[in-house]
Amino acid sequence: MLLLVGAVPADRLPLLIGPVSLSERGIKIDGHELHINRGNEAMMKAASLICQEYGVEMPVGMVAGDIGKREGSTAIYNHLAANLPTMGVNVMTMHYVMPDLKLNKKVLATVATMHEKPLMIADAGSMYVAKAGGDAKYYDVFTPDIGEATFLADEKADHPAYTRGFIFNMEDDVPELIRRAYAGGNATKTMFVKGAVDYICQDGEIVDTIREPSIETMEPIGGTGDLITGMISGLMHAGRSPLLACRIAGRVNRAAGELANPTPATQVEEILRCLPKALEKVHKELGL
Amino acid sequence: MNWFKKKKKPQEPQHENVTRGLLIFAHPTTVIAVEELLRDEGYKIRVVSPPPAYRTGCDLSVEFPLEAEAAITELLNATKLHPIDVVPITTEGMEPLHFVRKKWYGSKYLMVRAANMKITVDAETKIIVNISGGGCPDVPYLATTMIGKRLDEAPAPDEVGFSLCAYSLNTAREEMIRELGA
Numbered sequence: 001m002l003l004l005v006g007a008v009p010a011d012r013l014p015l016l017i018g019p020v021s022l023s024e025r026g027i028k029i030d031g032h033e034l035h036i037n038r039g040n041e042a043m044m045k046a047a048s049l050i051c052q053e054y055g056v057e058m059p060v061g062m063v064a065g066d067i068g069k070r071e072g073s074t075a076i077y078n079h080l081a082a083n084l085p086t087m088g089v090n091v092m093t094m095h096y097v098m099p100d101l102k103l104n105k106k107v108l109a110t111v112a113t114m115h116e117k118p119l120m121i122a123d124a125g126s127m128y129v130a131k132a133g134g135d136a137k138y139y140d141v142f143t144p145d146i147g148e149a150t151f152l153a154d155e156k157a158d159h160p161a162y163t164r165g166f167i168f169n170m171e172d173d174v175p176e177l178i179r180r181a182y183a184g185g186n187a188t189k190t191m192f193v194k195g196a197v198d199y200i201c202q203d204g205e206i207v208d209t210i211r212e213p214s215i216e217t218m219e220p221i222g223g224t225g226d227l228i229t230g231m232i233s234g235l236m237h238a239g240r241s242p243l244l245a246c247r248i249a250g251r252v253n254r255a256a257g258e259l260a261n262p263t264p265a266t267q268v269e270e271i272l273r274c275l276p277k278a279l280e281k282v283h284k285e286l287g288l
Numbered sequence: 289m290n291w292f293k294k295k296k297k298p299q300e301p302q303h304e305n306v307t308r309g310l311l312i313f314a315h316p317t318t319v320i321a322v323e324e325l326l327r328d329e330g331y332k333i334r335v336v337s338p339p340p341a342y343r344t345g346c347d348l349s350v351e352f353p354l355e356a357e358a359a360i361t362e363l364l365n366a367t368k369l370h371p372i373d374v375v376p377i378t379t380e381g382m383e384p385l386h387f388v389r390k391k392w393y394g395s396k397y398l399m400v401r402a403a404n405m406k407i408t409v410d411a412e413t414k415i416i417v418n419i420s421g422g423g424c425p426d427v428p429y430l431a432t433t434m435i436g437k438r439l440d441e442a443p444a445p446d447e448v449g450f451s452l453c454a455y456s457l458n459t460a461r462e463e464m465i466r467e468l469g470a
Contacts, residue, residue, distance in 0.1 A: 038428055099423075216393070
């Protein structure tokens with residue numbers, strides 16, 4: 001089972017767990033429709049589209065309302081810590097949550113008790129808390145953007161907002177940021193660094209870069225990185241290795257961007273609509 | 289000639305001179321209001337990360353001169369900006385990043401980035417067209433409440449957000465206003 005976990009921007013929405021289904025305006029979990037925004041909904045819809053295209057079981061979503069007050073995130077951490085071993089999870093993606101070092105370590109302690117540990121992907125707040133806790137080694141894939149890569153490269157920062165200036169200013173040298181992140185134990189076996197050039201890393205080495213098509217106007221669009229994380233999740237659930245999943249997802253995201261022909265004012269759902277066509281195009285290009 | 293050498297006095301134990309304290313708050317964005325208030329009152333303060341015992345992974349606190357504790361506490365109580373704790377400190381916390389980067393898309397759109405947060409505005413209409421980056425759950429909420437509104441109509445991230453991502457978005461927004469005007 002692919003479990004997709006994260007908070008959604010609704011005050012007082014209780015913890016919902018259930019298969020994700022696609023709806024016109026977003027996704028449905030446990031009967032609740034969640035409209036597409038950046039963040040978890042975009043990630044979950046991208047993952048679900050991939051599952052649908054590959055003909056595999058749809059993911060299970062675990063969401064709770066949280067607008068930054070921590071209640072929803074706390075409910076998510078506590079449920080995972082108490083129930084993960086009995087949920088039958090093979091791949092788990094943890095996304096937007098309020099970082100909470102103690103609660104995340106509780107979840108990781110539960111994972112450590114599992115006979116068959118799930119493959120774990122982290123992005124957004126879940127990646128921040130994993131890095132701040134020195135726990136990157138428990139995860140299989142991180143998907144930082146350039147700003148977050150500077151954070152992973154700074155062994156002293158607890159949050160991207162604390163990245164030291166001299167490292168923030170190194171962002172034109174992404175290979176050096178990647179080297180520092182691995183040297184500090186703050187990177188995962190497979191890592192996808194999203195940017196003008198996408199870097200795909202395996203065990204400390206850059207093994208692939210994606211430069212084309214170059215759609216400059218995608219950078220301001222909130223949620224494009226979330227699509228990559230969702231697609232990687234769906235592809236790993238469909239049996240692709242983390243490395244191949246990154247290679248496909250990065251190319252599909254750019255192809256979808258090209259099809260959508262965005263401006264800086266475009267919203268992420270317009271890119272999402274182009275994912276199935278983009279996937280088909282990339283499959284042909286890669287001979288898959 | 290050892291006779292004239294002064295006998296070394298036994299070293300006295302070194303006591304650290306604790307002169308700074310930390311105000312700890314429940315949410316990073318409360319710190320923005322406190323920072324403004326205390327600076328306006330002339331206090332020499334710094335906004336820094338709290339010590340490990342208080343860290344959750346998304347925190348901000350205010351370093352202040354300990355001699356002013358009584359006056360500052362009274363001021364904060366009067367303005368209902370109550371800290372959850374006040375502690376003396378001997379080590380320096382890290383300051384949040386204030387560098388920003390700007391990128392124009394033609395002459396129509398300007399994107400400003402602070403740390404991991406980006407805001408993009410239509411320079412002609414001053415309407416916020418996109419918010420990107422971040423990882424705390426108030427980011428999608430902030431995007432929902434701010435996108436489609438003019439810079440001077442949209443709520444400020446420090447008013448409706450709670451996290452360090454909201455703090456960074458506020459830094460980016462302030463730079464955007466400096467660049468385009470509100």
